[in-house]
Amino acid sequence: MTDSELIDAVNEVFADSFEIPREKLTPEAQIFTDLGLDSLDVVDLVAAIQKRFGVQVRDDERVRAIRSMQDLYNYLILIRGEQKKA
Amino acid sequence: MTQQEAHRRPILWWLPIVALNVSFWIVAPVMTLIYGCGTVLYATIVHYLLRNPRFTKRVIRRSLSYYAAILLRCGWPLVRVRFVDFDPGQKPPVVLVANHRSSSDGFMLAFVPFECVEILNIWPSRLPIVGAIGRVAEFLRVREMPFDEFLEAGSRLISVGCSVIAFPEGTRSGSRALGQFHGAAFRLAQHCSVSVVPIAIAGNEKIPPRGSALLRPGRITVTRLPPITPAEYAGMSPYQLKNLARDRIRTYMDTIEPGGGH
Secondary structure (H helix, E strand, O other): OOHHHHHHHHHHHHHHHHOOOHHHOOOOOEOOOOOOOOHHHHHHHHHHHHHHHOOOOOOOHHHHHOOEHHHHHHHHHHHHHHHHHO | OOHHHHHHHHHHHHHHHHHHHHHHHHHHHHHHHHHHHHHHHHHHHHHHHHOOHHHHHHHHHHHHHHHHHHHHHOOOOOEEEEEEEOOOOOOOOOEEEEOOOOHHHHHHHHHOOOOEEEEEOHHHHOOOOHHHHHHHOOOEEHHHOOHHHHHHHHHHHHHOOOEEEEOOOOOOOOOOOOOOOOOHHHHHHHHHOOOEEEEEEEOOOOOOOOOOOOOOOEEEEEEEOOOEOHHHHOOOOHHHHHHHHHHHHHHHHHHHOOOOOO
């Protein structure tokens, strides 16, 4: 999966789980303030991401630092790289 | 405007504010003290006479609504409150969700004509007298309990017919802006299959302003909008439901406060 495909897949998770219009899913969009997700929505989001990408991110401390869509893309790209190395 | 009028204007501008605050901050603490003593006495008598804890809780919860109604009248005529109801036949229990501009929002439970509790932030539950009575009435301190515990406590209240009032922005905006909504109250409504009733509160962003106790004169309008029924929100995620309620409030605010930046 290329970076571009991964970004599309993340946007698909947002569109499917929360029905957020794709035009709102820009890299600079803030997950909490612009998209309106709260801490409980994030729990749902993490579950959807784990299911979609087959990764375990629930206990990863780095997830707490994610604020924007770009942060999320970068994090998942990083995770994918770590998985390849392992 | 003459120079003399220009000099006098600030004093005239301050006069109603001084009058309002002097009268309110003298009357309100006295009323709170009378209310606190009266409620404790009345609830104790009711408890020992009827031996019915459920009824006692109901008495305490309704008394908080009456207390809120009294406090809202302490500012009259410089603060006037109008209630608009789009669904007067509403049957409890429901989850009421309101926008949150000022600390006076908490007193809007005066307009809920049935037994209810509020979901509170940390500081209101620590207020003397009212905070203590709120704890006895089982007001939900959402920041001090895990979500599962909140859901369980909220479900228990709804199951006995008690409605729940929430301010899903979580904190006062202090302006006309409408913040993003938190989903806990909506998840509770979905869990219990009860209607969500959006409440629009307008005009109180400076009664009092955020970070101040200085009340400003004004007119507050509290509007109970048509409910979002379980049939209407069936199949929606909590995220969609909270945004639907937020949109209903924002759309209504746009009609009564055009250009308000909601």
